[in-house]
Amino acid sequence: MDSLAKVNAPPPVKVDSVSVFIKQIQSIGTDEYAKSVSKFESRKIYLRQHDLITAFKDENFKVKAFLNNGLNYSEIRKKISDFEELIPMILLGTDEHTLELHTERNLTVSTSIFREILGELNREKSKVDQFASQIRRSQYFLDSISAEEDLYLFPTDSLETRKYVFLLSEIAKESQPVQDSLKFYNGKFDTLQTSLNEIIFDLNTHIENLEFKRKNLNSTIFKYEIPSDSSRLFYTRNFKETIINSFAKERLNLLFYLNLYSTRIVVFNVLILVSWYFLFRLKRRANKTQELNTTDDAKIVLKFPFLSAIVIITGFFQFFFPNPPFIFHWITWFAASISLTLIFIGFLNRFWMYFWVFTVLVFLASGLENMLLFPSVIERYIIASMAAIGILFWLFISWKGKTDELKENRIVYFIWFMGVFELISLLLNILGRFNLSKSFLVAGYIGIVVGILLLWTVRLINQGLTIATKVYHSQEKELFFINFDKLGNKAPGIFYTFLTFGWTILVGKNFYSFSQISLSVSEFLSSERMIGSYQFSINGLFIFFVILFVSVLISKLLSIFSADPDAVTSSDQRKRVSFGSWLLLVQIFVISMGLFLAFAASGIPLDRITIILGALGVGIGLGLQSLVNNLVSGLILAFENTVKVGDLIEVEGKSGIMKSIGFRSSVVNMFEGSTAIIPNGELISKQLINWTTGKGRKLSVVIGVAYGSDLEKVNHLLHKILAEDSRIRLYPAPRVVPVEFSDSSIDIEVTLWVNNYGDFAFVKGDLLTRTNELFNQNDIVIPFPQRDLYLKTIPDGTNIATTEKGTDPQNTNQG
Numbered sequence: 001m002d003s004l005a006k007v008n009a010p011p012p013v014k015v016d017s018v019s020v021f022i023k024q025i026q027s028i029g030t031d032e033y034a035k036s037v038s039k040f041e042s043r044k045i046y047l048r049q050h051d052l053i054t055a056f057k058d059e060n061f062k063v064k065a066f067l068n069n070g071l072n073y074s075e076i077r078k079k080i081s082d083f084e085e086l087i088p089m090i091l092l093g094t095d096e097h098t099l100e101l102h103t104e105r106n107l108t109v110s111t112s113i114f115r116e117i118l119g120e121l122n123r124e125k126s127k128v129d130q131f132a133s134q135i136r137r138s139q140y141f142l143d144s145i146s147a148e149e150d151l152y153l154f155p156t157d158s159l160e161t162r163k164y165v166f167l168l169s170e171i172a173k174e175s176q177p178v179q180d181s182l183k184f185y186n187g188k189f190d191t192l193q194t195s196l197n198e199i200i201f202d203l204n205t206h207i208e209n210l211e212f213k214r215k216n217l218n219s220t221i222f223k224y225e226i227p228s229d230s231s232r233l234f235y236t237r238n239f240k241e242t243i244i245n246s247f248a249k250e251r252l253n254l255l256f257y258l259n260l261y262s263t264r265i266v267v268f269n270v271l272i273l274v275s276w277y278f279l280f281r282l283k284r285r286a287n288k289t290q291e292l293n294t295t296d297d298a299k300i301v302l303k304f305p306f307l308s309a310i311v312i313i314t315g316f317f318q319f320f321f322p323n324p325p326f327i328f329h330w331i332t333w334f335a336a337s338i339s340l341t342l343i344f345i346g347f348l349n350r351f352w353m354y355f356w357v358f359t360v361l362v363f364l365a366s367g368l369e370n371m372l373l374f375p376s377v378i379e380r381y382i383i384a385s386m387a388a389i390g391i392l393f394w395l396f397i398s399w400k401g402k403t404d405e406l407k408e409n410r411i412v413y414f415i416w417f418m419g420v421f422e423l424i425s426l427l428l429n430i431l432g433r434f435n436l437s438k439s440f441l442v443a444g445y446i447g448i449v450v451g452i453l454l455l456w457t458v459r460l461i462n463q464g465l466t467i468a469t470k471v472y473h474s475q476e477k478e479l480f481f482i483n484f485d486k487l488g489n490k491a492p493g494i495f496y497t498f499l500t501f502g503w504t505i506l507v508g509k510n511f512y513s514f515s516q517i518s519l520s521v522s523e524f525l526s527s528e529r530m531i532g533s534y535q536f537s538i539n540g541l542f543i544f545f546v547i548l549f550v551s552v553l554i555s556k557l558l559s560i561f562s563a564d565p566d567a568v569t570s571s572d573q574r575k576r577v578s579f580g581s582w583l584l585l586v587q588i589f590v591i592s593m594g595l596f597l598a599f600a601a602s603g604i605p606l607d608r609i610t611i612i613l614g615a616l617g618v619g620i621g622l623g624l625q626s627l628v629n630n631l632v633s634g635l636i637l638a639f640e641n642t643v644k645v646g647d648l649i650e651v652e653g654k655s656g657i658m659k660s661i662g663f664r665s666s667v668v669n670m671f672e673g674s675t676a677i678i679p680n681g682e683l684i685s686k687q688l689i690n691w692t693t694g695k696g697r698k699l700s701v702v703i704g705v706a707y708g709s710d711l712e713k714v715n716h717l718l719h720k721i722l723a724e725d726s727r728i729r730l731y732p733a734p735r736v737v738p739v740e741f742s743d744s745s746i747d748i749e750v751t752l753w754v755n756n757y758g759d760f761a762f763v764k765g766d767l768l769t770r771t772n773e774l775f776n777q778n779d780i781v782i783p784f785p786q787r788d789l790y791l792k793t794i795p796d797g798t799n800i801a802t803t804e805k806g807t808d809p810q811n812t813n814q815g
Contacts, residue, residue, distance in 0.1 A: 048150045049164075053171065056145045060175050063138045067181055071131050073188060076124055080195055083117050086252065087206070090114065092245060093374050094210060101225055101234055102217050104435045104512060105326075106373035109253050111210045112325050116256035118203045125196045132189040139182045142175070217435065218512040224432040226380070237376040246373040253325040264321060272313045279305035279464060285471050300347055301463040307339040308460050315457025316495075319502045329506070330367040333446075336453050337363070351402055359448060362389060366445040375434060383434075387426040387441050394419025414451035418444045443510040450506055454499045461495075544598045551594020633680035634661055643683070643690050648757050650689035651678065655757075691757045699752050699764055703771060704745030706781035711738060711746070714780060718750055721770045727763050729753040745783045 090113050093106050145151070151168075154161045227234045258265060283302040301308045314336040318329070337360045344356055366386055372379050397415055421444030428437035508514035643649060647658045649668065656670040666683060668676045691697060705714055715736050722734040734752040741747075754763050775782055 042155070045150055045153050046155075048148075049153070052145050052148055052151050053167070056142065056171060056175070059138060059141050059145075060178050063142075063178050063182065066134060066138070067178075067185065070185070071127055073192065076128065076192060077195070079124065080121075080199055083121070083199060086113075086117075087202070090249065090252070091206065092249070094213065101227060101375045101434065102213060103373060103375050104214065104217060104221075104439065105370060106249075107210050107214045107217065109249055109325065109373055111207055111214070112323075113249065113253050113256060114203050114207050114210070115323075116253070116260050118200065118207070119260050120256065121196060121200055121203070125193075125200065128189060128192055128196060132186070132193060135182055135185050135189065139179075139186065142179070142182075214512060218516075221436050221512070222433060225434045226432040234375055235377050237374060239376060239378045242372060242374045242376055242379075246371055249373055250325075250327045250371050254327045254331075257325055257328055261321060268313065268317050271317060272309050275309035275313055276306045279308055282464065282468055282471070286467060299463060299467060300343055301460045302467065304339075304343050307343050308464075310339040311336050311343070311453065312457055312460050312464075315454055316499070316502075319498075319505075326367075326370060330364075330371075333449060333453065334364060334367075337449055340453065340456055351400070355397065356452075358393065359445075359452075362386065362393070363445040363449040366442050370438065370442045380429065380434060383438055383441050384426060384429045387422045387429065387437070390418055390422030390441075390444060391426060394422065410455060411452055414448040417451070418448040420444075421447065439510045443507050446510065447503075447507045451503055454503055458496065458499065547594055547598035551591050551598075629681045633684040634664070634666070636684060643688065644692075647690055647692040650691065651676075651683070651686065655691070697754045697757050697760050699754055699760060701750045701764060701767060702739070703748050703750060704742065704783060705748065705775075706745060706783045709746065709780050711748075713778065714748060714775075717774045717778060717780070718748070718771065721767060721774065722750070722752060724770075725763065725766065727755055727759045729755055744785050 090110050094102065094110055154164060279301060283305055286299075286302060314332050318324075318332055321328070341357060341360060344353060348356065369379070369382055369386065394415060398419075421440045425437045425440035425444065428440060643658055643661075645658050645660060649656060649658055651668070654670060654672075654676075656668040656676060659667040659669050659675070661680070665677050665679045668678060670676050703718070705711075718736045719734070722728055722736075728734060729752070732753055734750070737749050737751075739747050739749045750767070752763075754760050772782070774780075
C-alpha cells in the first residue's frame with residue numbers, strides 16, 4: 001500500500017506509457033500482497049503462540065494448586081497396610097480346617113467387617129482414581145501444548161527472537177518442577193492404584209468365600225451340630241479367650257461402621273437434641289399456660305423431655321442406617337431401653353415395673369451372648385439357661401394374669417412371641433441345633449424389647465402432638481412455625497405400618513433364611529425385562545413410584561409450616577405468614593424435582609418425557625385449558641404477591657380470610673363460617689378486594705341534631721369521641737362535617753378509618769352509643785320524624801274524615 005501511494009499517474013496521451021504503468025502497478029500489487037500475507041501469517045503465529053503460552057501457564061498454575069491440595073499418599077498407604085494386617089484376625093474361626101463347628105454369627109460379623117473395609121477402600125479408591133486421572137489429563141494437556149509446532153516458529157527479527165527465546169526458557173524453568181511432580185505422582189499413584197485393586201480383589205474373594213460358607217452352614221442347619229468327641233475344640237476352648245477374641249471382632253465391626261456412616265450418626269444425635277428442645281419448650285409452655293397438668297401420668301412425655309427424645313428418635317431413625325451390625329443395634333436399643341426404664345419409674349405399678357426391668361436385663365444378656373462368635377459347650381449351656389429363664393418368665397406372667405393393668409395391652413402379643421421363641425430355642429438346643437437355637441433365643445428377646453420400644457415411640461409421639469395442639473393455638477418461632485392444626489394430634493396411620501414392617505425386619509435379620517428371601521426378592525425386582533424395545537426392571541418402576549410418592553408426601557408435609565391464621569392486620573404479621581403464599585411454588589418445585597429424580601433413578605430414558613409432554617399438550621388442547629389456567633393463575637398470585645395467605649379479601653361482595661393458595665384453587669375462610677374453594681382463575685379474572693394491604697376500612701355515619709343545636713359544641717363532642725377510640729386511625733384524620741338541612745334535622749357526617757376490618761361493626765356501635773350518651777348529658781336533641789293529627793267533629797250522618805298534616809318536630813300544637 002505504501003508503494004502504491006508513491007506511484008505517479010500515467011501520461012495522458014502515450015499508449016505505451018500506459019501499458020508500462022499498468023505492469024508497474026501489477027508488480028507492486030503482487031509484492032504488497034506477498035508482504036501482507038507474510039505479515040498476517042506472522043501475526044497469526046504470534047497470537048497462536050500467545051494463546052498457547054497463556055494456556056500453558058494457566059494449566060501449570062492449576063496443577064500446582066491441585067498438587068498442593070492433593071491426597072495424603074502415606075495415610076492411604078498406611079490404611080492399606082493396617083487393613084492387610086487385620087485380615088488374619090477377621091478370618092479367625094472361619095477356617096474349616098481349624099474348626100469343626102462354624103457359627104452363623106462369626107461368619108456374619110466377618111463378612112460385615114470385610115464389607116465395611118471394602119466400603120472404606122472403595123471410597124479411597126474413588127479419590128485416588130480421580131486424583132490420578134486429573135494428573136494424567138494435566139500431563140497430557142501440558143505435553144500437547146509443548147508439542148505444538150507454532151510454539152517453535154521464531155520471528156525473523158533477531159531482537160524479537162531473542163525475547164521470545166528468553167520467554168520460552170523462563171516458562172520451561174517454571175514448569176520443570178511441575179513436570180517432575182507430575183511424573184513422580186503419576187508413578188506413585190499407579191503403584192497405589194495397583195495396591196488398592198489387589199486388596200479390593202482379596203476382600204471380594206474373602207466375602208464370596210464367607211458367603212459360600214454361610215450358605216453351606218445354613219443348608220445343614222437342621223442337622224445335629226454338636227461334636228460327639230469330647231476332645232474337640234468345642235469342649236476344650238478357653239472361654240476367656242472366646243470373650244476376648246469375640247470382643248475384638250465386634251469392636252472392629254462397630255468402629256468401621258461408625259466411620260463409614262459418621263454423617264448419619266451426627267444427624268441422629270442432632271435429631272435427638274432438636275426433639276428434646278421441642279419437648280422442653282412444650283413443657284415450659286404447658287406450665288406457663290396451665291392448660292395441662294404436666295404431672296399427669298398420661299403426659300409422661302413432658303416429665304422427661306430428653307429421655308423421651310432418645311426413645312422417639314431411636315424408635316424410627318434406627319431404620320435409616322443401612323445394614324448396621326448387631327452391636328450397633330444393641331447399643332442403640334440399650335440406650336433407648338434404659339431411657340424408657342427411667343421414664344417408667346413411678347408410672348408403672350410394681351409388678352409391671354419388675355417385668356420391664358427383668359425383660360431389659362435378659363435382653364441385654366442375650367445380646368452379649370449373641371456377640372460370642374466362637375462356639376463352645378459353655379455357650380451351649382448359657383443358651384439353654386437363658387431360654388429356660390424366658391419360658392419360666394412367660395409362664396409366670398401368664399399365671400399371674402395381670403394383663404388388665406397394662407398401659408399398652410398389645411404388649412401381651414410380644415410376651416407370647418418371646419415365650420414361644422424361647423421354647424423353640426430350648427428344644428433346638430436339646431436336639432443339637434446350635435446355630436438355630438441361638439437365633440431363636442436372641443430373636444425372642446429382641447422381639448419383646450424392640451416391640452415395646454416401638455409401641456412407646458408411637459405413644460410418646462401421640463402425647464406430644466396432643467399436648468401441642470392444645471397449648472399452641474397459633475404458630476410460634478420457638479416451635480419452628482409448625483401448624484399443629486394441620487399436623488394433627490396423633491401419628492399418621494402409615495407410621496404404624498412403617499414401624500410394624502420395621503419390627504419384622506429387625507427380628508427377621510437374626511435368621512439367614514430371611515436374608516436369603518430378601519436377596520431373592522431383590523434379585524427378582526432388579527432383573528431386567530423387556531416390553532417391545534423398552535427395557536425396564538420392577539425395582540426401577542418401584543423406585544420411580546416411591547420417589548414420586550415421597551416428593552408428594554414432602555410437598556404435603558410442607559403445609560404444616562404454613563400459617564392458617566386469622567386476619568392479618570399489620571405488615572409484620574403479613575411477613576410472618578408469607579411462606580404460605582410461596583408454598584405453592586415450593587410444592588411445585590419439590591414435585592418437579594421428584595419427577596425428574598424418579599426418571600433418573602429408575603433408569604427410564606429422559607427422551608420418554610417428550611412423548612408424555614406431547615400427549616399432555618394434546619390433552620391441554622382438548623380439555624385441560626381450565627386446569628392449566630388455574631395453575632398459571634396460582635403461580636401469578638404467588639409471584640405478584642397481590643394477595644397472601646392470611647389476607648382479608650372480598651370476592652363478589654363476600655369477605656373472608658385467604659387460607660391457602662393451591663395448585664388448582666385457593667381456600668378462603670368466609671366470615672359466614674363456611675369455607676369457599678375458589679378456582680385461581682376466578683381470583684385473577686374477577687375483581688378481588690384486599691383489605692389487608694389497604695389503609696383501613698372507611699366508615700361514614702350520618703348523625704342528625706335538632707334545629708337550634710349548638711353545632712360547634714356538637715363538633716367538639718364528636719371529635720372527643722373519635723379521639724378516645726384507639727381502633728380509629730389517626731391518619732387519614734377523622735372528619736366531622738355538617739352536610740345537609742333535612743326535613744327533621746341538621747345532618748352531620750362523621751367519616752373515619754378503622755385499623756382492623758373486623759372492628760368495623762364494633763366501632764360503629766360504640767360510636768353511636770357514646771354519641772347518644774354525651775348528647776343526653778349536654779342536652780343535645782337527636783330528632784326523629786313526627787306527625788300531628790287534627791281531629792274535627794262534623795255533623796251526624798256524614799262520614800268522619802281524618803286529616804293528617806306533617807309538622808315540624810319542634811311544633812307540638814294540636815287542634
